[in-house]
Amino acid sequence: xxxxxxxxxxxxxxxxxxxxxxxxxxxxxxxxxxxxxxxxxxxxxxxxxxxxxxxxxxxxxxxxxxxxxxxxxxxxxxxxxxxxxxxxxxxxxxxxxxxxxxxxxxxxxxxxxxxxxxxxxxxxxxxxxxxxxxxxxxxxxxxxxxxxxxxxxxxxxxxxxxxxxxxxxxxxxxxxxxxxxxxxxxxxxxxxxxxxxxxxxxxxxxxxxxxxxxxxxxxxxxxxxxxxxxxxxxxxxxxxxxxxxxxxxxxxxxxxxxxxxxxxxxxxxx
Amino acid sequence: xxxxxxxxxxxxxxxxxxxxxxxxxxxxxxxxxxxxxxxxxxxxxxxxxxxxxxxxxxxxxxxxxxxxxxxxxxxxxxxxxxxxxxxxxxxxxxxxxxxxxxxxxxxxxxxxxxxxxxxxxxxxxxxxxxxxxxxxxxxxxxxxxxxxxxxxxxxxxxxxxxxxxxxxxxxxxxxxxxxxxxxxxxxxxxxxxxxxxxxxxxxxxxxxxxxxxxxxxxxxxxxxxxxxxxxxxxxxxxxxxxxxxxxxxxxxxxxxxxxxxxxxxxxxxxxxxxxxxxxxxxxxxxxxxxxxxxxxxxxxxxxxxxxxxxxxxxxxxxxxxxxxxxxxxxxxxxxxxxxxxxxxxxxxxxxxxxxxxxxxxxxxxxxx
Numbered sequence: 001x002x003x004x005x006x007x008x009x010x011x012x013x014x015x016x017x018x019x020x021x022x023x024x025x026x027x028x029x030x031x032x033x034x035x036x037x038x039x040x041x042x043x044x045x046x047x048x049x050x051x052x053x054x055x056x057x058x059x060x061x062x063x064x065x066x067x068x069x070x071x072x073x074x075x076x077x078x079x080x081x082x083x084x085x086x087x088x089x090x091x092x093x094x095x096x097x098x099x100x101x102x103x104x105x106x107x108x109x110x111x112x113x114x115x116x117x118x119x120x121x122x123x124x125x126x127x128x129x130x131x132x133x134x135x136x137x138x139x140x141x142x143x144x145x146x147x148x149x150x151x152x153x154x155x156x157x158x159x160x161x162x163x164x165x166x167x168x169x170x171x172x173x174x175x176x177x178x179x180x181x182x183x184x185x186x187x188x189x190x191x192x193x194x195x196x197x198x199x200x201x202x203x204x205x206x207x208x209x210x211x212x213x214x215x216x217x218x219x220x221x222x223x224x225x226x227x228x229x230x231x232x233x234x235x236x237x238x239x240x241x242x243x244x245x246x247x248x249x250x251x252x253x254x255x256x257x258x259x260x261x262x263x264x265x266x267x268x269x270x
Numbered sequence: 271x272x273x274x275x276x277x278x279x280x281x282x283x284x285x286x287x288x289x290x291x292x293x294x295x296x297x298x299x300x301x302x303x304x305x306x307x308x309x310x311x312x313x314x315x316x317x318x319x320x321x322x323x324x325x326x327x328x329x330x331x332x333x334x335x336x337x338x339x340x341x342x343x344x345x346x347x348x349x350x351x352x353x354x355x356x357x358x359x360x361x362x363x364x365x366x367x368x369x370x371x372x373x374x375x376x377x378x379x380x381x382x383x384x385x386x387x388x389x390x391x392x393x394x395x396x397x398x399x400x401x402x403x404x405x406x407x408x409x410x411x412x413x414x415x416x417x418x419x420x421x422x423x424x425x426x427x428x429x430x431x432x433x434x435x436x437x438x439x440x441x442x443x444x445x446x447x448x449x450x451x452x453x454x455x456x457x458x459x460x461x462x463x464x465x466x467x468x469x470x471x472x473x474x475x476x477x478x479x480x481x482x483x484x485x486x487x488x489x490x491x492x493x494x495x496x497x498x499x500x501x502x503x504x505x506x507x508x509x510x511x512x513x514x515x516x517x518x519x520x521x522x523x524x525x526x527x528x529x530x531x532x533x534x535x536x537x538x539x540x541x542x543x544x545x546x547x548x549x550x551x552x553x554x555x556x557x558x559x560x561x562x563x564x565x566x567x568x569x570x571x572x573x574x575x576x577x578x579x580x581x582x583x584x585x586x587x588x589x590x591x592x593x594x595x596x597x598x599x600x601x602x603x604x605x606x607x608x609x610x611x612x613x614x615x616x617x618x619x620x621x622x623x624x625x626x627x628x629x630x631x632x633x634x635x636x637x638x
Contacts, residue, residue, distance in 0.1 A: 048530050050526060050529065050530065068534070069529060069532050069533065069534050070532035070534070071532075072532070073530060073531055073532030074532070076530075077530075078527075078530040080526065080527065083523070083527065084522075084523045084524040084527055085523075086522045086523065086577070088576075088577050089522060089577070089578075090293060092292045092293045092294075093295060093519070093578065094523075096292070097519075097520055097523060097531060098531070100520050100528075100531040100532050100533060101531060101532030103516075105517075106513045106514070106516075106517075107516075108516055109516075114291070114292045117292055118291065118292045121292075130292060130293055131293040153531070
């Protein structure tokens with residue numbers, strides 16, 4: 001569980017987050033959406049204590065501000081938008097980095113650490129490429145490797161900053177499915193920035209819409225993905241369609257007025 | 271999708287016994303090869319010199335000292351002295367200095383994530399040079415040179431560090447972002463100290479030759495007391511740096527991500543800088559400024575044996591020791607009985623070798 005209480009972040013004179021309060025329960029997936037510069041990444045960086053903030057953040061019942069780096073890393077795993085992937089590092093070594101918060105300062109990995117990582121590679125279908133350098137993997141494979149490293153931290157809270165930005169639609173869905181499966185298996189709390197509003201609505205339990213550092217709306221996808229809610233932050237160019245089975249599809253108004261079908265809108269409204 | 275993914279799958283890590291073992295970074299072979307080269311270099315270093323001693327004489331001279339209870343081996347006292355008092359301390363000092371410069375360079379490259387970082391990055395060379403210059407122009411005794419150089423080097427790095435981490439970026443959470451300001455502070459401090467050193471050097475032209483000779487570096491005056499002087503620093507420094515090899519690997523994903531993995535970046539950086547500075551300052555204090563070792567040896571190791579610091583750190587230390595011993599052999603034999611400055615040899619021999627390594631297929635892959 002993670003609780004934000006009036007969290008404010010300033011970059012110099014600019015206010016990136018203006019007093020966000022939000023509570024994400026264990027096992028819940030909160031999708032953070034909003035236009036560029038809304039403060040989505042800053043919210044995740046505050047949770048990972050990568051920026052200074054005012055207000056309070058509680059993680060698993062503990063105030064995050066008082067935690068040492070190592071203790072925080074056992075509670076929160078953070079996947080940045082563009083993770084640094086040393087091309088010559090092997091998949092196995094990269095995933096083992098996730099065990100860092102559980103290894104003493106000058107100690108080395110134990111067989112138990114290696115077993116946990118071997119289990120993760122197996123679970124995520126990465127075992128055959130354990131010895132391969134990261135530079136030889138495809139975008140989809142890298143996405144799974146990065147996720148495996150985050151999961152190796154065995155932290156109850158997973159922060160994902162636009163985890164699928166570099167992938168095609170099929171792989172985006174596959175990656176989000178995997179996150180969904182894993183968070184259910186391990187009762188993970190997931191905070192995820194997702195630019196694709198349709199996918200955000202399909203996977204997250206709740207959405208937090210940020211605009212100019214403020215919470216413009218929060219709630220279940222059906223209550224947030226509405227024309228009148230999105231128009232303020234995103235402008236009047238968006239339109240929300242509802243498919244026959246109740247899914248919300250966010251597309252552009254131009255295509256909507258052209259009478260496109262729901263599926264065509266999903267594909268082209270991205 | 272929400273409705274499609276309701277599988278209550280088993281927890282991660284099911285039945286690890288049947289899982290394939292995770293491949294490991296293996297440093298053993300590279301360490302063995304580097305150690306074999308080092309042993310050969312040490313033997314060659316003791317065997318080769320202007321005095322034309324045969325190998326059996328050299329071996330017997332060593333045994334005479336190592337095994338004092340051994341029956342007389344019939345080695346003339348002068349030959350025994352050449353081997354024991356001149357060649358052996360020089361070879362050992364070269365090995366210690368080479369190990370420290372290469373190990374310090376590798377550690378700096380790791381902690382500053384900068385392939386051009388060398389052990390002199392934060393002002394060790396400029397501070398050491400200024401300390402030595404002051405002693406020389408003041409007419410101080412040669413015994414004062416090592417402590418003065420050590421003090422100058424250590425003070426320069428301390429000033430650099432305080433200035434670099436005192437900046438606004440240096441005080442960000444976890445001190446992420448301070449690295450660049452520390453390196454820039456190092457550039458400024460080094461420029462300032464070098465300017466002062468050059469000014470003093472020019473004002474006292476009668477000692478110019480002496481100052482210049484110290485700055486070029488060399489091992490020709492090596493004694494056992496030099497070896498014993500720097501040995502504790504080298505052991506402590508190398509031990510601390512080697513103990514941080516795993517954490518330097520974590521840093522390969524960048525300071526921000528390493529920080530989210532639980533690494534206290536400020537503490538790691540400070541510890542590595544202190545350890546590398548003590549070792550490098552000790553090396554500089556007895557050998558002067560020998561350039562190039564700290565860059566080419568670690569990069570050669572990276573490109574030939576692998577980029578993990580579990581390989582790069584130990585193999586650079588062993589390889590740096592071997593490289594400097596071999597360079598010193600060349601320095602004292604190429605123009606025998608005169609000596610070529612060892613820094614000239616390290617650059618002359620090291621640069622082409624490094625360029626060959628750099629043009630290898632692996633290097634092209636790694637740097638692409």
